[in-house]
Amino acid sequence: MKMVIRGNMATAVGAKLCRPNVVPAYPITPSTLFPEKMSEFVADGELDAEFITVESEHTAMSACIGASVTGARTCTATASQGLALMHEMLFIAAGMRLPIVMAIGNRALSAPINIWADHQDTISERDTGWLQFYAENNQESLDLMIMAFRISEDKRVLLPSMVGLDAFVLTHTFEAVDVPDQGDVDKFLPPYKPNHGTLDPSNPITMGAFVTPEHYMEFRYAIELAMNESRDVIDEVFEEYKKTFGREYKKLVPYDLEDAEIILITMGSISGTARVALEEMRKRHGKKVGLIKLTVLRPFPEKELLELTKNAKLVAVIERDISLGFGGAVFGEIAAKYVNKPDRPLITNYIVGLGGRDVTLKDFNEIVEKAEAALAAGEVEKQTEWINIKEDAL
Template sequence: MPRKVIEASTAVAEAVKFCKPAVIPMYPITPQTHIVERISEFINDGDLDSEMIHVESEHSALSAAIGSSATGVRTYTATASQGLALMHEVLFVASGMRLPIVMNVANRALSAPINIWNDHSDSMAARDSSWIQLYVESAQEAFDTTIQAFKIAENKKVLLPIMVCLDGFTLSHVYEPVDLPQQSKVNGYLPKYKPSNILDVKKPVSLGPIGYPDSFMHFKKAQQDAMDNALKIIKKSNSEFKTRFKRSYGNGLIETYNLKGAKFAIVCAGSICGTTRVAVDELRKQGIKVGLIKIKCFRPFPKEDIIAACKKLTGVAVIDRAVSFGFEGPMFTDLKAAIFNEKKKPLIHSFIAGLGGRDVTKNDMLTIFKKISKTKKPITEWLLD
């Protein structure tokens, strides 16, 4: 495998090239732009045989992706922030029609005030749209997960669209070493897409027709069942990827770091997991037993894996880079709900951090570990200083 030092956005574009989507509807938006620019260069240079559709908005980009996927071809797009917000109406159409579209989201804050920097408010606002959501920590993981996403989405037991989320600028514009495999190895892992129900003039069907009250709930239950199936398929895809490429990310749903013997842990997602690892290493050298639980898959939420990871912990700090206004952090809410019925469970603390690109530093992590190790009451705090 050749190893190259490339931008994470380029790593994503390389992954897309390896997966060979037939149609790529695109509308550029910061900080997603480098992804689509690089893909367009691949197409222009003849390295990728795909049809890129230049549309007038993100709403149109996803609408075109829906039409493309409905005809039975592998389809990809990408967006960020206000672009994802503009897509919101049709997110539900893509998932409701069971279309395995893969979309990278270069996570960026939602305005107002206008902000082009990173947090998770854009994708977290779409968490109930029946899209699978996977969050990545590094350029290599962004590359690997984008390839895995096509395999997961196109599985007959899933058939749901997927967002692969990478932190805008903090990761999307960072250069890191990335191992790029041979095309033949990717072909062996990701077979050609074989759709079942498609728009075909020779065999006319209606896709996405009106759902009457006697059938609508059955469609929604089928989507929920597909989400449940995805938990197993994500694990399986991660395991198969490890066999072929010698890399994996926990079990594909969560990844733990130095959790053995730990009393306290931080739960987070995205690039700040790397910062947390550094803090964990520093405290471990001091004999303080702490660890990391990285949420790789946020939807479907890996309830059983979270329960198992938290079983022996005394305290857990959940760091959210988004907030559900009027309540609390989305990951914090879900983690609390996951362990609610357990007889033995840790004290759960909520920290809102890194909104609008504010740095979340190693010292922040050290401070959080210090706070949760000294209290017997739950903490809810915004890291503002």
């Protein structure tokens, strides 16, 4: 069934199709429609779940943890400050191996306070042990929610997942979305039946124990192994989703890479703008520029990245976040994966669209011109450049 809906609604409809048992959620711009819609589904009897009107995001995640450890399927949504407030509990959800799913309306962090599109919130949570997916449009927002439950609950993974969609550009923008049939989703995602211990008086277990240096590292290593395992699980689930619902997903989505000397890398909604810009460049100027869209940032898709860029002369990482005092966080991660490759491409980095500033075709033209100049010179003068900065306002 086609529906014309906002991105937030897509995540709520996607979550509803997964029949969660417990939804603790707290309002925050730009994700507020998620708790509104989930409470409405419960109020109207469309969803048989307990909706908990928690008093903070910290409690939202804590209640998700309590519900998940009792054996319930659980999900929530938040953004920006709310995600930052959850930070402590994100480690605990992952450390206790709980397959919680959360939609994030990717938004900038204070100060100054700003409610618009920016990836700083989820980028700052890369080390928490959550799988991270980034949607380009509302269809992906819905599909990734469904797939996230399936991947997280796989016994080879048992780690929580977050699905990011850009503030306003996606969360509040109406797009046509193909909504799967409930019956098909039920087949794709059977009810959550954990085959590990849950809080059950007939089989008492202690969860969240105190662990000394003698054992702590093995707990952390086990998470890393699960992250590694999740790479194959993600491929399997993407493949099955394509067979069931007809839409193809990849961790890294290539565009016009065959003869590309310069490859741009993007995440989220700017990927569409990038494709339009590249199409123009090819058509009008014959420029050999391709694009990779990152859909999965955790686990980091290293193998696919190195394979897709093996013929590139320059890789330009374009991102909506900044690791202050370093440069782009995604750039840092990507560059690190080439470090032992003797024939690596030049790698450049462009910071764009922070706090919801529009990222335009003009910006992409400027980025490609800068990349071309670096390629012609055979060296990168400035590793991280800020695009569309008003220097005179500083």
